[in-house]
Amino acid sequence: MEFLQYLSPSTQFVLFSALKIFAVFGVVMTAVAYAVLVERKVSAWIQNRVGPNRTAPFFINYLPVIGPFLVRLGIFQPMADGLKFLLKEDFTPNYVRKVYFWIAPAITVIPALMTVAVIPFGSTLGTEKMVIADLNVGILYTFGIVSLGVYGIVLAGYGSNSKYPFLGSIRSSAQMISYEIPMGMSVIPIFLVAGSLNLGDIIRYQAEHGWMILKQPVAFVIFLIAAFAETNRLPFDLPESESELVGGYHTEYSSMKLALFFLGEYANMIASSAMMVTLFCGGWTLPFVTALSTPSSSILIGLLHIGVFFAKMALFMILFIWVRWMLPRFRYDQLMDIGWRRFIPAALINIVVTALVVAFLHD
Amino acid sequence: MSTKVVARAPLTFYERTYLPTILSGLKVTAKHFTDTVFRGKTVTMEYPEERWVVPEGYRGAPYLVKDQEGAIKCVSCQLCEFVCPPKAIRITPPGADGAPADRTNAEKMPKEFEINMLRCIFCGMCQEVCPEEAIFLQKDYSLTGESRAEMIFDKAKLLKLGGTHGGVQKWKHKLEGAKAQEVFPV
Ligand code: SF4
Ligand code: SF4
Numbered sequence: 189m190e191f192l193q194y195l196s197p198s199t200q201f202v203l204f205s206a207l208k209i210f211a212v213f214g215v216v217m218t219a220v221a222y223a224v225l226v227e228r229k230v231s232a233w234i235q236n237r238v239g240p241n242r243t244a245p246f247f248i249n250y251l252p253v254i255g256p257f258l259v260r261l262g263i264f265q266p267m268a269d270g271l272k273f274l275l276k277e278d279f280t281p282n283y284v285r286k287v288y289f290w291i292a293p294a295i296t297v298i299p300a301l302m303t304v305a306v307i308p309f310g311s312t313l314g315t316e317k318m319v320i321a322d323l324n325v326g327i328l329y330t331f332g333i334v335s336l337g338v339y340g341i342v343l344a345g346y347g348s349n350s351k352y353p354f355l356g357s358i359r360s361s362a363q364m365i366s367y368e369i370p371m372g373m374s375v376i377p378i379f380l381v382a383g384s385l386n387l388g389d390i391i392r393y394q395a396e397h398g399w400m401i402l403k404q405p406v407a408f409v410i411f412l413i414a415a416f417a418e419t420n421r422l423p424f425d426l427p428e429s430e431s432e433l434v435g436g437y438h439t440e441y442s443s444m445k446l447a448l449f450f451l452g453e454y455a456n457m458i459a460s461s462a463m464m465v466t467l468f469c470g471g472w473t474l475p476f477v478t479a480l481s482t483p484s485s486s487i488l489i490g491l492l493h494i495g496v497f498f499a500k501m502a503l504f505m506i507l508f509i510w511v512r513w514m515l516p517r518f519r520y521d522q523l524m525d526i527g528w529r530r531f532i533p534a535a536l537i538n539i540v541v542t543a544l545v546v547a548f549l550h551d
Numbered sequence: 552m553s554t555k556v557v558a559r560a561p562l563t564f565y566e567r568t569y570l571p572t573i574l575s576g577l578k579v580t581a582k583h584f585t586d587t588v589f590r591g592k593t594v595t596m597e598y599p600e601e602r603w604v605v606p607e608g609y610r611g612a613p614y615l616v617k618d619q620e621g622a623i624k625c626v627s628c629q630l631c632e633f634v635c636p637p638k639a640i641r642i643t644p645p646g647a648d649g650a651p652a653d654r655t656n657a658e659k660m661p662k663e664f665e666i667n668m669l670r671c672i673f674c675g676m677c678q679e680v681c682p683e684e685a686i687f688l689q690k691d692y693s694l695t696g697e698s699r700a701e702m703i704f705d706k707a708k709l710l711k712l713g714g715t716h717g718g719v720q721k722w723k724h725k726l727e728g729a730k731a732q733e734v735f736p737v
Binding site for chain 1: 572573576577579580583584586587588592593594595597
């Protein structure tokens with residue numbers, strides 16, 4: 189680590205940022221792959237099935253007890269799936285609008301991955317803050333980027349030039365635009381209470397004053413449900429709805445382009461889980477343990493913080509997957525009704541009440 | 552006919568919050584989850600290791616059978632060959648100077664008897680039509696091979712897979728009856 193001192197501050201910044209980007213990118217990609225596995229396994233268990241339990245690489249024979257157990261858990265399935273997606277034929281129907289058709293998967297994935305940049309997924313490791321971009325307007329950036337994601341889906345539906353993707357993308361644009369409003373409004377009370385838009389500050393506030401989920405339960409519920417709608421998960425998966433729209437906006441896609449849509453969907457889930465952990469569940473802190481709720485310079489504690497963050501995130505991911513089997517899909521008008529006539533007023537009332545409470549208590 | 556109006560109670564406020572449905576969904580899924588994970592109650596049959604019990608009367612692959620004395624029952628009448636809808640059976644009769652049947656009173660037995668298992672639709676027509684009860688649909692349902700040629704089962708293979716199926720030995724009883732009357736029909 190000696191040589192670091194000879195680098196200029198800006199070089200150091202570039203170096204560490206690049207490192208963090210690669211690390212986070214790798215972690216998110218792995219997390220996406222294993223989220224798919226967890227989804228398949230949990231779905232199977234909820235339906236009294238077994239789930240993927242066959243994929244076994246050649247070296248598994250050399251691991252006596254643990255090997256067969258890992259195979260039964262399907263640990264190697266994501267690798268096989270990834271390989272399969274890479275090797276499949278990439279078919280482009282000849283009636284599509286090629287430019288949009290090609291560009292749509294990328295537009296879906298990129299915003300999903302970009303939102304991760306502002307998430308503080310740990311306190312510090314050494315002297316480095318464990319966030320790629322410590323923006324003062326972190327949450328605004330997130331909302332700005334997330335709303336770009338809808339373009340990918342709209343373009344996929346338009347570019348496919350076929351009725352089911354088109355219907356799917358119409359639904360999705362209406363749904364995502366409708367739910368962005370209550371989602372955005374639901375977090376305003378958080379900032380009123382914490383007094384900052386920086387996500388790191390919000391975590392620090394929660395470490396001192398208790399988690400936001402306890403202070404702002406209404407905001408949490410609205411944010412959670414809007415997150416389900418934003419990520420197109422059941423019970424709001426109208427853009428995909430296999431039973432009525434074949435596959436929704438990605439009906440015409442195959443191979444790696446289809447995989448990119450899935451990647452975008454799961455990366456979105458990961459990003460919104462991370463957002464909920466950060467905004468409502470104290471980020472990388474744990475209450476009642478001083479070592480875990482204050483930034484620390486020791487590497488071990490720093491890693492522990494990251495572990496706490498990912499554990500909380502995994503819980504939210506499991507919630508996402510679990511809810512899929514709990515509730516049937518909403519009807520389109522019900523979806524709109526909940527968004528516009530329930531959540532927006534509720535979020536507005538929440539803002540006003542919080543503002544009044546903050547104004548009177550802080551004088 | 553008058554219309555019957557079914558009274559539909561308006562949803563209460565609690566019901567309109569979706570909470571009861573969410574809670575019951577939670578309960579049902581949690582129960583199934585714990586049943587599977589902790590009590591191992593799965594509905595999945597893990598096929599190659601676990602196999603289902605084939606019920607009696609199942610129509611699997613047709614095989615030739617032998618009688619209780621180990622003799623081939625088929626008399627090469629070729630009825631099954633004619634009746635087989637997808638033409639899966641091919642019989643080579645012994646011809647005028649072929650080998651005699653290996654049981655008394657039967658005139659002949661097939662020189663070769665082939666069933667193409669890739670063509671066979673397991674319909675059971677051959678079993679229906681056979682006057683000698685020589686061919687039966689048995690319990691095999693999973694036939695695999697590495698080539699098409701391998702899936703054409705010949706006489707030796709069909710007999711080996713078919714095993715013994717006794718039944719009434721009508722020619723034997725005819726012979727015994729004839730012997731008792733000292734008349735020899737054949
Ligand atoms: S079961 Fe049907 S198809 Fe198969 S050999 Fe017999 S008659 Fe032919
Ligand atoms: S199996 Fe039966 S029907 Fe077919 S040739 Fe032999 S005796 Fe005739």
